[in-house]
Amino acid sequence: MLHFKTELEELRINNLYRLQQCHDNKLLNFGENDYLGLRKNKVISSAIKRSIDENGNGSGASALVTGYFSSHKNVENAISNALNFEDGIFYQSGFTANLSFFKTIIDSKFEIFLDKLCHASIYEGVKNTNAKITRYPHLNIDKLEQDLKKSKISKKIIVTDSVFSMDGDCADISSLIDLSNKYKTLLFIDDAHGFGVYGKNGLGLLEHQGLLKKNKKNLIHLTTFGKSAGITGAVLCANKETIEFLRQKSKDYIYTTAPPPYIADGVLSAFQLIMNGSQLRDKLNENIGLFKQSFKFPKLLLNVDGPIQPIMICDNEKVLKIQKKAIQKGIYLSAIRSPTVPKSLSRIRITIGANHTKDEILFLNQILNECIKNEI
């Protein structure tokens, strides 16, 4: 117990203690990942309610017992067909899917080539493999190629986020596919923040970068539904054999109650709205433009055009102060510190959504400008 007490105290002293609070819609929210504003969409709510009436509140068992419904299958088919993969498997969350993939498929005979800024769920999965791990500098394809060239290990996998959750920038997937073909590696793409936002039909970064038709034999791709779809859950897509192996062997899939069918039915409804959501994406881009235009300290922003807009304050205490002041004025924004980002790169993370109004964005900037002025 003493050990916990000391560590908790250290978190407080270093301004790294994370405050959890109930949100209950009281604050103007610039911290959630609801990029298209679908979290409270009534069409989706109706699909969920219908599904509850038809299928009940829960799934009742694991997916390999009686917990797998046509609702789950429909989402797996819809996502894998749209992305042009052979098959897909529905997990309760992106975190679980990432853990499960690495634990189940990647063994100690692999070398894993990992972008340094990959998401924590990928790191957790990778830690469970006993494979050799080589982290390459963020987005540095040249260094990745040097590392691949040097490697003496025959089984390799390159791993990347498509859109990086804390910096908001994008991987060059086309070059990664080329490298994976050249060096005969697997390629794992986590599109948690790309789905819904990028691509003409919102299918994510593969669509945005014109890669849907590419041969996907060596690709593993994660789509998650807690962000743009505004619900929860995830589908991991790959070739038939890989997905079948996960169904047969993934303990995180087999030894847990399957997600309720209403989650899958809600996701399917969200997916249809996303596919027809070009107006939402236009509105989102308009809002991002407005935010960037009216923000008074452009040098603090990273040069990214997506809905994730980090404001680089680089001081834990100041980041917390800014967050606290914004909350007092009725705005929630995230104070991102170590270990989520390196110690010296703490930041305010703003997320813009299609549902924000012009006045809300201008108000956000008015408050941000007041708070930041006093801290830099």
Ligand SMILES: Cc1ncc(COP(=O)(O)O)c(C=O)c1O
């Ligand atoms: C890049 C990335 N991958 C995976 C996840 C985990 O997804 P989920 O929230 O569905 O567990 C997140 C969530 O923050 C993420 O940002």
